[in-house]
Amino acid sequence: MNGYTGQTLWVDLTRQTVEVKATDDDAARRMLGGRGLGIALLTDLAPAGVDPLAPENPLILATGPYTGAGVFSAFFNVTTKSPLTGLAAASHCGGKWGPGFKRAGFDALVVTGSAVRPFYLVLEEGRAVLKDADHLRGLGVFATEAKLQADHPGAEVACIGPAGEKRVRFATLMNGHRAAGRGGVGAVMGSKQLKAIVVKGKIGTELFDREKVKAISGQGGKKALEVAQAFAKFGSSIAFDFFNSKHALPTRNFRGGHFPDAPRINAQALKDKYFVKDRGCLTCPLKCGNVHQVKEGPYRLEEVEGPEYETLMAFGSNCGNSNLESILMANLLCNDLGMDTITCGNTCAWLMDLYESGIIADSDVDGIPMPWGRHESIMALIPRIGARQGIGDVLAEGSYRAAGKWGERALARVIHAKKQEYPGYESRRSFGTGFSLATSSRGACHLRAQLYVNELFAGEFQEKGFEAHIGTIIDKEHFLAVADSMLTCKFGMRNAGYTWPVLTELYNALTGETLAVDDLKRIGERIWTLERLYNLREGVEADTLPPRLFTEDLDDGRPGGERVDEKRFLAARGLYYRARGWDAQGRPSDQQRLELGLV
């Protein structure tokens, strides 16, 4: 089928076998690729109730028909059962590896089983070989990449760091400084003893109408450059001041929405003192990754890409930390250890909250004092977490599970949805955005609906309230499920003006199919519904907010940050379920499953 290489690789680490099979065209038509194909394979292959770190939990890496075909197309998706949430984890990653994987000759990779010693996988020109990775054991992401690139010149590397090997529940899969960041996909890779995947090749993918793909993507790139100059210059950190001005920036473990020290750690401060150069994913005109350097001092570092907005929030305002160099170092450490900066930073913020609340003392944290803003303490914790040393072994479980050590009061301070820590959006000043974190199919996640764009950037829900826009959230959930499956960058495509008609035209040009817009929407609904069905099978918890957001006002001196009205939230959830055709418990109907071909 056009847009696909036609080959899927199946690797069994228990038996150390590799097998190339034809990509299932029917599955590709129904689920597109990436996240869609991932959830279909996960549903079929993972036994119900499987331990995410057991050999039977599959790790699925998949590209889509758009991967490597134009601007904003450098992405691949990783799906598995998450060790953090116990639900489907689908995490996407930019950089260069996705297109390289496709040029090596593969659409997707399914890894099952578990070896007794580490291996890495080499994919080159349609062939696959497992190699001994004993010499890479315990190495950081950047040393691993350097060694493998020396041994395989011209190759791209995706790998885990020590945190993945230690099965930290929020370990990442990295390609350079780019991460498949959320849900602990790196821990699953570590549980299989797969350290890295090296890709190299020049295999081209047939596209139905290459000129049209080129034209659509070229136009999109041009438009994005026109409308997103600030984003191109600063990256996502440009949002830091904006959310702070709205008093919607999580501060001191979501106690407040405003950080007075923001000018010390914002995008301009990064640019003024530490900026070295731009860096972007393959063929991206925006190049939103800013490379920084700290020339001297305790946090001296040669190079780090980022921090992005979420990292500035998690290790900065949410920890009450205004030392920018420490945030840069925290970013580098997390990238090298292979850990999600959102969960790691918020876990540190939560610990500081417990300390300030008198729930824990230094003696609970290996003798480390944890007052707000003490960056030396954050720096002491990160390597401990990555190595599961001392208190790090507890924190490596994520804040929800770690709370078990200190009881109910500690649990009540955790800000999570379905055991995954929140991204940087204050629900008490953005009801709709908060609502979308509760309905997200992978635990708290801003990228499942990107509702902050509508609500905070565009001010869309003010006049009639969020409840009048239930259709918007559902439409965006489906739209972004399609984007994650064709695979395109969400930042790029938003600025490029990729709407449903554009994505449909693009898909048809890539594949030669003749879908109408409604057909593509249907596929988005199918992907979202299958994720829901998988999560229900695995015992998904209620779609709700952490209790604190219903019971605690924002404490930052500005009115309008009152607690979320729980009755309003529950009523909106009822509307959402009804609009989706789900029952009062959020279960899709048999009829709906039949219509979507999910029986």
Ligand code: SF4
């Ligand atoms: S906008 Fe940023 S994340 Fe997206 S493709 Fe470009 S460089 Fe990568």
